[in-house]
Every structure is written in C-alpha cells, then in structure tokens.
Amino acid sequence: MSASSPHPGEVGRLIRELRTALGWSQSRLASELARVGGDTVTRMYVSRWENGHCAPQPYWLRHLATVLQVPLETMEDTVNRRGFLTSLTGTAIAPAVAADLIEAGFAAALGDRARTGEDWDGAVETYGRDYMTQGAAEIQKRLVADMIVLQQQVETPRSWVVAAKLATLYAKTFPGSDGLKAVSWYRHAARFADRSGDRDVRVWVRGRAAIALGYEGAALGMADALAAQAMALDERPSLGMVNAVMGRAHAAALRGDRATALSLVEEGRRVFDKAGSDDAESDYAVPWWRFNIFASLLAARLGDERLAGEVQAEADRHLPASLPRFRTHLEMHRGLMMARQGDSAGVGYAQAALDALPPEKHSLTLRMVMEEIHTATG
Incomplete structure (x- = not known):
C-alpha cells in the first residue's frame, strides 16, 4: 500500500480515531480541512472516508496529515502501527491528553523530538529510579x-x-489482576525483548514480570x-533469575505449597549471592x-514467624530512608502476619501504616496487599 492508494478501511479508522482523540466532530474536521486547503469539503466527505466508502485523494491526504498531525510520508507506517498506538492512548486517558501524546509521537516521526540511543538509555534509568518513589x-x-x-x-536491537524495559514498567502501573492490561503488556515486553536478541534482557523481563505478579498474588x-x-x-x-525464582516462590506460597515455597526462597538466596x-x-x-x-511477604503468607523475623530485620537494616514506600510494605507484611494468625488487629495495623504514607506515594501493589489482609481476616 502506498501513500497515493491507501486502504480505505484502515485509513478511515485512523482518521476517526485521531479526530475523536482531538475531541472534534466530523463537521469540525471538515472546517479545519477547508481552512488549510482552501477548498470546500463537507461533513459527508469525512463520513465517507471514515466509513471506508472511499479513500481520500492525495490532495486531501496531505491536508489530513496537517490537521491531524500525521506526517504524510509515514502514513503507511502509522496505519501498520495503529494497534500499538490505540492500545496506549486507550488507557483511560482524556481526549485532550491523548491529543498531546499523539502530537508528540508524530512530531518524533518528523524528527522534531528524535532521541538518540543514549537519550533512551538515560530515560530508562530515570524511570527505574522514579518508580521507587512516585x-x-x-x-x-x-x-x-x-x-x-x-x-x-x-x-535496532538497542531500541x-x-x-x-519500558513496557515491563508500564505493565506494573496496572493491577496484576487486570489481565487485559498488566498481563498483556508483560507479554508485549517479552516479545520486545526477544526482538532485541539480548539474552540477559529476555531473562530479566520475564523474571521481573514473574515476581511482580507473584508478589501481587495475581495471574x-x-x-x-x-x-x-x-x-x-x-x-x-x-537478576532476572532471582526475580523468576522468587516469583515462583510466591505462587507456590499462595497455592499453599509451603515446602516448595521455602525451597525456592533458599534457591533464590543462592542465586542472589552470585548475582x-x-x-x-x-x-x-x-x-x-x-x-x-x-x-518478608512470602513469610507472612506462610505464617512463618522465624523467617519473617529474620528477613524483616535484614530489610530494616539496609532499606534506604529515601524509600518510605518500601518500609510501608514491611509494616503491612507484619499486619498480614497478624491476620494470618487470627489477630483481627492486623487490619488496623496495616491500614495505619498505609495511611501514614502520603497518598501520592501509594502504589497499586500496596493496595493489593491491603486487600489480601482483609481477605485473610474474613
């Protein structure tokens, strides 16, 4: 398919999505096209394009590209990537925000905001740090x-x-129980890692997903x-192997397989000692x-006071003061342990720890742990 003869259905769906993301009616789009092109175009023309009854001629494609921020020379590529774009902008983002994001994406395609490999490496590092506190x-x-x-x-493989890595982090911004979002994005991340050909990254992505889901007790x-x-x-x-082993350990603990869970924790510790x-x-x-x-969470899930005391003391000793959210995790694990032992005060203990953390520092994982504590007291 070339820019001069696009498939009507694909281009029509793209036009509709970009128009609605901008919050425009078909009449508004027609007016914008007339303003830019100087020729009359009616709402009926726009409707026929969007419904796939006919494809815009090259003249109108150029003006559509202008008013919808779609570079004409990348129209075909844009259509091919439409699914990826739609899945991102369809995550409960307001139309005005989506419009800004679409503009950023197509500005990058034109080279206005292109990043080098070093820029992207720096962005990955920044996200890794920010996730710990935001x-x-x-x-x-x-x-x-x-x-x-x-x-x-x-x-490129580097990209x-x-x-x-970014897709893995993106998946973690959704509850693990939301299979339509979190799990699907972990799968995307694994495919992206496979495309890179980097074995360490392929292992890390899968391991990170495993511990995230296991820790959250989902999927x-x-x-x-x-x-x-x-x-x-x-x-x-x-590190990917450490995460993978501990993810399996949590899954075993939640299924009630105590022996396997404890064996995997020991294996995880041996791997950690080396990596x-x-x-x-x-x-x-x-x-x-x-x-x-x-x-610590695994010990609480098993009701193992000895292991919990040992690992929580180590975590307390080494946890940086700059990461209060993770100290809240430890306190909530203690609340879960109390709940597992039949002490109804565990809920209040955990809730007090969560309330002491500023709301902007809360995470989806903390809320899921709180739900687990409530379930344990039921």
Missing part, C-alpha cells in the same frame, strides 16, 4: 508519552531493549509460565534489602 498514575502518563514517541523509532499461572521461560533461557545466575545488585535505588535493581522484602 505513584503509578504519574509514571503511567509519562510512559505513555515516551512509548508513543519510541514506537516511531524502534528499529527493542528500551521498549522491553499466578502466568507468573509460573514467565518464570519457567526465564529459567529455560539461561541457567546462569542473574545480586548493588544498592541502586531503581526498579531494575535487586539489592539485599529488596530481596528481603520479597521474602
């Missing part, structure tokens, strides 16, 4: 904007690495599947304090 809503909005820009530039079958894929890709110790990261405050790192937070 709320999911703010991170999600920024990620949507950058991913729409990135999807215009994904061509697919960036896409894989446990997918957590197991992604963990198994990570472990099959590469048996060497790595654990430094104390970097990033979602892409697994320092000692974070490993122990993983183990």
Whole structure:
C-alpha cells in the first residue's frame, strides 16, 4: 500500500480515531480541512472516508496529515502501527491528553523530538529510579508519552531493549489482576525483548514480570509460565533469575505449597549471592534489602514467624530512608502476619501504616496487599 492508494478501511479508522482523540466532530474536521486547503469539503466527505466508502485523494491526504498531525510520508507506517498506538492512548486517558501524546509521537516521526540511543538509555534509568518513589498514575502518563514517541523509532536491537524495559514498567502501573492490561503488556515486553536478541534482557523481563505478579498474588499461572521461560533461557545466575525464582516462590506460597515455597526462597538466596545488585535505588535493581522484602511477604503468607523475623530485620537494616514506600510494605507484611494468625488487629495495623504514607506515594501493589489482609481476616 502506498501513500497515493491507501486502504480505505484502515485509513478511515485512523482518521476517526485521531479526530475523536482531538475531541472534534466530523463537521469540525471538515472546517479545519477547508481552512488549510482552501477548498470546500463537507461533513459527508469525512463520513465517507471514515466509513471506508472511499479513500481520500492525495490532495486531501496531505491536508489530513496537517490537521491531524500525521506526517504524510509515514502514513503507511502509522496505519501498520495503529494497534500499538490505540492500545496506549486507550488507557483511560482524556481526549485532550491523548491529543498531546499523539502530537508528540508524530512530531518524533518528523524528527522534531528524535532521541538518540543514549537519550533512551538515560530515560530508562530515570524511570527505574522514579518508580521507587512516585505513584503509578504519574509514571503511567509519562510512559505513555515516551512509548508513543519510541514506537516511531524502534528499529535496532538497542531500541527493542528500551521498549522491553519500558513496557515491563508500564505493565506494573496496572493491577496484576487486570489481565487485559498488566498481563498483556508483560507479554508485549517479552516479545520486545526477544526482538532485541539480548539474552540477559529476555531473562530479566520475564523474571521481573514473574515476581511482580507473584508478589501481587495475581495471574499466578502466568507468573509460573514467565518464570519457567526465564529459567529455560539461561541457567546462569542473574537478576532476572532471582526475580523468576522468587516469583515462583510466591505462587507456590499462595497455592499453599509451603515446602516448595521455602525451597525456592533458599534457591533464590543462592542465586542472589552470585548475582545480586548493588544498592541502586531503581526498579531494575535487586539489592539485599529488596530481596528481603520479597521474602518478608512470602513469610507472612506462610505464617512463618522465624523467617519473617529474620528477613524483616535484614530489610530494616539496609532499606534506604529515601524509600518510605518500601518500609510501608514491611509494616503491612507484619499486619498480614497478624491476620494470618487470627489477630483481627492486623487490619488496623496495616491500614495505619498505609495511611501514614502520603497518598501520592501509594502504589497499586500496596493496595493489593491491603486487600489480601482483609481477605485473610474474613
């Protein structure tokens, strides 16, 4: 398909989506086209284009590209990527915001906001740090904007690495129980990582997804599947392997398989001893304090006071003061332990810890842990 003979149905759907994202009626689009082109175009013309009855002629394609911020020379590529674009702008984003994001994406295609590989590497590092302290809503909005820009530039293995890491983080801004969003984006991230050809990233993406789902107690079958894929890709110790093993451990604990869960925690510790990261405050790192937070929730789920005391003491000792949200995790784990032991005060204890954290620092994961505590007391 060329710019001079686009498929009417595909272009029509694209025109409609971009028009509605801008909050325009068909009549408004017709008026904008007349203003730019100087020739008369009616609402009926727009309706016929959007319904696929006919395709805009090259003259009108040029003006459509202008008023909808779609570069003509990339119209075909835009149509091919429409599904990716729609899935991003369809995540409960207001039309005015979506319009800004679309503009950013197509400006990048024109080279107005193009980023170098170093720029994208820096963006990944920034997101990794910001995720540790900022709320999911703010991170999600920024990620949507950058991913729409990135999807215009994904061509090299290096750019697919960036896409894989950002997609993994994007998935984490949705509750793991929302299979239509979180799980689907973990799958996207795995495919992006595979496209990169980078084995370490392929393992890391799957492991990170496994621990995220296991920790949240959601989509446990997918957590197991992604963990198994990570472990099959590469048996060497790595951060991805640590995450994969601990994801499987949480899945086992939630299924009531105590022996397997405890065995996997020990395996995770052995892998960590060989591959654990430094104390970097990033979602892409697994320092000692974070490993122990993983183990802390698992111990609470099992009702294992000895293990909980051991790992919570280690987490308390090493957890940076700059990350209060993770100290809230520890306090809520203690509340869950109380609830598991039949102490109804566990709910109040956990809720008090959550209330003490400023609302803008809350995470979806904390809310899911709170729901688990309520369920444990039921």
